Amino acid sequence: MKKVFSSTLLLCVLFTTTTLTAQQNYHRCSTAEHLQEQLLADPSLADRMQDIERQTETFIQDGGNGGSRALVTIPVVVHVVYNTAAQNISDALILAQINQLNLDYAKLNSDASSVPSAFAAVAANTNVQFCLAQRDPSGNATTGIVRKSTTVTSFSTNDAVKKNANGGDAAWDATKYLNLWVCNLGGGLLGYAQFPGGSTTTDGVVVLYSSVGSMTTPGTAAPYNFGRTATHEVGHWLNLYHIWGDDGTACTGSDNVGDTPNQAGENYGCPAFPTTDGCSASSPGVMFMNYMDYTDDGCMNMFTAGQSTRMNALFATGGARVGLLTSLGCQVPVAGACNVAAGLNATSITTTTATLNWSAVSGAASYNVQYRAVGAATWNSANTTSVSRAISGLTQGTNYEFQVQTVCASATAAFSASALFTTSVPSTCTDIYESNNSSSAAKTPTLNANLTGLITPSTDVDWFKFTTTTSGGIKIKVDLTNLPADYDVVLYKSNASTKLATGANSGTTSESIKYNASSTGTYYVKVYGYNGATSATSCYTLKISTSSTSFRTGDNTDGDMIAEAIAEPVLKLFPNPASDKLNVEYLSATAGAAKLSVYNLSGQRILFTEGEAAEGLNTQSMNTNTLSNGVYVFEVNTNGETQRMKFTIAK
Numbered sequence: 001m002k003k004v005f006s007s008t009l010l011l012c013v014l015f016t017t018t019t020l021t022a023q024q025n026y027h028r029c030s031t032a033e034h035l036q037e038q039l040l041a042d043p044s045l046a047d048r049m050q051d052i053e054r055q056t057e058t059f060i061q062d063g064g065n066g067g068s069r070a071l072v073t074i075p076v077v078v079h080v081v082y083n084t085a086a087q088n089i090s091d092a093l094i095l096a097q098i099n100q101l102n103l104d105y106a107k108l109n110s111d112a113s114s115v116p117s118a119f120a121a122v123a124a125n126t127n128v129q130f131c132l133a134q135r136d137p138s139g140n141a142t143t144g145i146v147r148k149s150t151t152v153t154s155f156s157t158n159d160a161v162k163k164n165a166n167g168g169d170a171a172w173d174a175t176k177y178l179n180l181w182v183c184n185l186g187g188g189l190l191g192y193a194q195f196p197g198g199s200t201t202t203d204g205v206v207v208l209y210s211s212v213g214s215m216t217t218p219g220t221a222a223p224y225n226f227g228r229t230a231t232h233e234v235g236h237w238l239n240l241y242h243i244w245g246d247d248g249t250a251c252t253g254s255d256n257v258g259d260t261p262n263q264a265g266e267n268y269g270c271p272a273f274p275t276t277d278g279c280s281a282s283s284p285g286v287m288f289m290n291y292m293d294y295t296d297d298g299c300m301n302m303f304t305a306g307q308s309t310r311m312n313a314l315f316a317t318g319g320a321r322v323g324l325l326t327s328l329g330c331q332v333p334v335a336g337a338c339n340v341a342a343g344l345n346a347t348s349i350t351t352t353t354a355t356l357n358w359s360a361v362s363g364a365a366s367y368n369v370q371y372r373a374v375g376a377a378t379w380n381s382a383n384t385t386s387v388s389r390a391i392s393g394l395t396q397g398t399n400y401e402f403q404v405q406t407v408c409a410s411a412t413a414a415f416s417a418s419a420l421f422t423t424s425v426p427s428t429c430t431d432i433y434e435s436n437n438s439s440s441a442a443k444t445p446t447l448n449a450n451l452t453g454l455i456t457p458s459t460d461v462d463w464f465k466f467t468t469t470t471s472g473g474i475k476i477k478v479d480l481t482n483l484p485a486d487y488d489v490v491l492y493k494s495n496a497s498t499k500l501a502t503g504a505n506s507g508t509t510s511e512s513i514k515y516n517a518s519s520t521g522t523y524y525v526k527v528y529g530y531n532g533a534t535s536a537t538s539c540y541t542l543k544i545s546t547s548s549t550s551f552r553t554g555d556n557t558d559g560d561m562i563a564e565a566i567a568e569p570v571l572k573l574f575p576n577p578a579s580d581k582l583n584v585e586y587l588s589a590t591a592g593a594a595k596l597s598v599y600n601l602s603g604q605r606i607l608f609t610e611g612e613a614a615e616g617l618n619t620q621s622m623n624t625n626t627l628s629n630g631v632y633v634f635e636v637n638t639n640g641e642t643q644r645m646k647f648t649i650a651k
Contacts, residue, residue: 042199049197052320053256056239059313072315074178075133075329079169080147080209081161081183083154087209089182089219094132094145096217100227101130101234103214104291104303110215111301116273118284119302122259126308128238130178131330137173139362141333154186159202171201175323178237179204180230182212190221191229193236196320205233215298223270226297235292235303238311239320242266243292246604251279252626253604257306261287270299333362338408341367344419350537351396351424357388358416361406368412371402374420383407394423424484424537429454432539436463439492439524447472447546452539455487458532464525466544473546474520478503480511484538485529491515492524499643504530514551571643573634577650580625586618586636586643595637596622600630613638624649 076098082088103109107125115123132144152160152167160166161181171179181204185191191207211229213219218226244263245253251264264277267288274285287293291300292307314321333339343359356369369389370379382389394400401418429452436443442465445451453462468474480489480503489503489511500523503511527542545551572585584596594613597605607622627649635644 045197049195052197052239052314055316055318055320056256056310056313059316059319060309064309064312071127071129072312072325073129073131073330074324075135075176075327076130076144076178076180077133077136077142077172077329078145079161079179079181080145081150081152081155081168081181082147082209083150083152083184087184088147088149089209089212091143091145093212093217093219094182096214097212097227097230098130098132100214101231104228104231105129107302109301111298115289115302116284118274119287119289119304122304122306123302124305124308126303126311128308128311130234133172133177133329134332135328135330137176138360139328139333139339150183154184155206156186157189157192161206162202162204171204174200174203175321176327177329178234178324181206182209184209190224191233193233195236196239196314203237205230205237207233223296223298228291228297228300231291231300235307235311239314240292240307240310242294243287243290246602252606255292257304257310259304259306260290261285263287266294268294268296270296336363336408336410338363338406338411338413340413341404341406341416344402344404344416346400346402346419346421348390349421349424352394353390353392354394354400354421354423355388355390356402356404356419358404360387361408361413363408364406365409366407368405368407368415369402370405370415371400374399374401396423398423424535429539433462433464437461439463439465439526442524445525445542445544447544450541450543452482452541453527454536454539455485455527455529455534456536458529458534460529460534462527464527464542464544465522466525467522468517468520468546470520473548474517475547475550476513476515476517476523477545477547477551478511478513478515478525479543479545480527480540481543482539482541483508483510484535484540485533486531487511487527487533487540488530489513489542490526492526493521516550571636571645573645573647577648578624579649579651580623582622582624582634582647584620584622584634584636586613586620586638592638594618594620596620597635597637598622598624598627599633599635601633606632 078094080088080094100109105126105128107123112123133142134144136142146169148169150167155161155168161168161183162171162179164170168181168183183206185206185208189208190211191205193205194203207229208221210219210221211224211227213225213227215226240257241255243255243260244265245255251262253263261284262279263286264279267275267286271288273289275288276285287304288295289299289301291303293300313319315325316322339361341358341361343357345357346354347357348355356371358367366383366385367387368381368383370381371391372379373395380391382391399420399422401420403415403418405415406413431451432454433443433451435441437460442463445464445466447466454460455462468476476491478489478491480487486507491500491502491513492498493500500515501513503513505511525542525544527540574583574585591612591614594611596609596611598607599605606627607624609622611620629649629651631646631648633644633646635642
């Protein structure tokens with residue numbers, strides 16, 4: 001069962017233990033509101049996580065690289081953020097925790113022999129290992145442990161522990177390190193993690209300081225003191241979901257893993273094997289000993305081969321964490337060695353000039369820089385003591401490559417790998433329509449005429465607002481052409497709150513939206529660079545046309561790629577609130593496949609049906625008698641266009 005994803009998954013159940021001197025409650029907590037806040041703060045997050053899931057599905061379908069699973073060793077930096085001496089845990093506990101992670105992920109844990117024989121065949125070595133970082137992002141030697149005193153008495157799930165300004169400690173480069181924050185978490189929270197796809201500034205795992213340890217060197221948060229909180233949370237960081245699928249409706253959840261038994265919900269404490277529930281067979285029962293369940297640390301002891309494959313997909317070509325494969329974090333810097341330059345990039349690119357940049361290398365006396373047009377036989381060379389070099393005399397609209405060589409007092413490193421950049425072409429923009437970076441600041445364009453604009457910097461978004469009239473025509477066509485990079489366009493209505501259609505071709509292919517409305521209205525057009533695409537000097541061309549007659553949809557004789565919308569309203573759900581049946585009315589620009597899904601507010605898909613949509617208006621019903629009272633999200637996908645709307649179940 002496919003899943004819609006949140007960028008942070010936290011555990012959400014209350015535990016009580018009396019094994020401490022005083023009774024202590026522990027819980028791992030997440031709320032739908034927290035998820036919605038993240039998605040609202042970063043609207044592209046859901047798309048990035050869906051892209052990661054598609055790459056994972058392809059990896060699994062291709063046999064997981066044919067069964068070849070090279071060992072992946074991940075550098076870990078431990079940020080100990082403490083307010084009291086007890087919270088400033090020892091190096092010994094941290095080393096024990098790293099050792100427990102390695103044992104658990106390699107199926108070398110001392111309690112691996114406790115895996116029931118019914119599950120022994122799927123218990124797996126994940127081929128993922130961990131090291132305390134030996135080299136920091138600047139190439140200097142490190143213990144991999146950063147200690148920071150704070151005035152904050154406890155942290156929550158708002159990521160303050162990851163921010164210097166909020167009393168925490170900022171992340172190291174999350175593409176090269178696993179950031180593990182150790183602190184006092186309020187409300188008895190044991191830990192939380194960020195899934196692949198979220199912001200690199202908050203990427204990593206947070207655990208309660210007293211949960212850190214191992215089976216031989218335990219922490220103090222018994223029975224969650226053997227280091228399995230970190231094992232569990234790192235599993236989320238490596239794209240694993242709870243074994244029961246996080247769905248509140250028994251037996252319908254999915255963790256997207258084929259060899260974990262279907263499970264009605266979480267398990268607590270230390271159940272006896274076999275344990276069954278309402279959706280598992282009498283034998284072998286539920287896999288409560290899996291690290292992604294909620295049992296006590298002493299009763300967790302296995303990952304499965306399917307879970308291992310999901311983790312390994314992150315490190316395949318195109319995987320979300322593939323950058324960790326090239327990290328030098330586990331390598332001890334050699335005294336007197338001259339390291340290869342890294343972090344190459346080009347800025348201030350014009351038609352004939354650019355500035356070449358790279359990261360400082362410890363011990364470097366100077367740097368040799370060489371550059372050339374891609375394919376040229378000879379290099380242009382220079383030497384500098386700085387970490388940047390301005391170059392000129394370039395040819396407009398040309399692809400260039402450059403390399404950097406570190407020169408140290410006693411040795412010279414090899415040249416780095418090439419970094420690429422492209423010089424710009426002269427700008428033809430007569431008006432770049434800034435500032436219009438929000439719908440409230442949208443510019444009013446001249447209809448039926450070309451306008452030009454720039455997308456710069458990479459975060460720039462251009463908004464335009466127009467109103468159709470009966471005399472001017474109520475049918476709309478939006479053309480985005482002359483693209484210098486991969487730009488997309490979206491058409492909205494109702495104060496930019498209702499998305500009507502999207503033009504999202506790849507590369508520099510032109511975009512076109514045709515929307516044959518049935519009445520006058522006010523509309524918004526948004527132009528933006530996909531995945532940060534930008535050009536500081538080359539313009540795009542936008543034309544918003546209106547007509548009293550419909551623009552042709554369906555078969556396209558112009559040779560352009562188009563995204564089409566045909567009439568309004570776009571999506572209706574009724575009755576709302578619903579009980580046992582939800583009626584759906586939606587529009588499709590062309591005939592084709594239609595996928596209808598229902599998600600709970602945790603992002604779990606719990607209902608799904610697939611059929612054929614006719615061109616124009618479609619009506620369909622979904623059986624909702626299995627849904628509990630609450631708020632849900634309905635989604636319909638036709639011809640690559642997705643529409644969503646909330647609805648309520650009230651029985």
